[in-house]
Amino acid sequence: MQTELHSLQRQVTWLKGYALTSSLLMLAFILFSLTTANKSVIRAQGIVIEDAQGRDRILIGAPIPASRSRVRTNLQRVAKEWAPKLGGKKYMDWYAGYDHSANGIVFLNEQGFDKVVVGETMPDPNTGRRQVRSAGMTFNDDQGFERGGVGVSVTAEGKTRGAFGLDDEQGEAIHMFVLEDGTRGLRVGHDDGYLFLGKAVPHSMIAGSDKAMTGALAVDRTGQVIWQQSMLAQSSQPHSTPR
Known part of the structure; x- marks a missing residue:
């Protein structure tokens, strides 16, 4: 019995020495790697930042990584949160064609709704498809509905469009833009137009006039x-020209 006890003690002592040696070697390897690597560059295909409760809050990537917390890609949450307000089953059919990806950064709130998106490519709003793909930034309310943004787009014809806008519950509220057709200005929406x-x-797509105007x-x-009201002619006149 005494012999077996001494044998076990020797084995434990040897294992302790082995563990200590292994730990020292691993530490030396890590320190060597850190001193020889370029510490200013981090390479990754995607990064997910969690909060203290383990919820995904920031998605970074090109494209952004999938997230279990994001409402946009959870059809059960979409059917519960948005479909009853936006058309039920028809909305879900439309939603199947929306693009939720982005090359950039998506910030999620605690409930998993997209709050701010900054990217080289942007996801569609949850209310419809974008006419053209944009680079820029959008910001949403607490339920994930777009409330504004700034961006630059390239049309199918290769022309550039720039815009900054603020939205409300009814849609586009205030927008400044430089359009590919040469139109540039400020548009303020209201209940009657x-x-x-x-x-x-x-025939600008925004101004609605059949003649050039400033x-x-x-x-x-x-x-x-x-x-x-023309700034050139300095006169006021009624119109009934179709848009």
């Missing part, structure tokens, strides 16, 4: 120009 201030080419105009909810 919108106001435009700026320079527009004939000034201000009002468009009703049907797309009719109901008032126009």
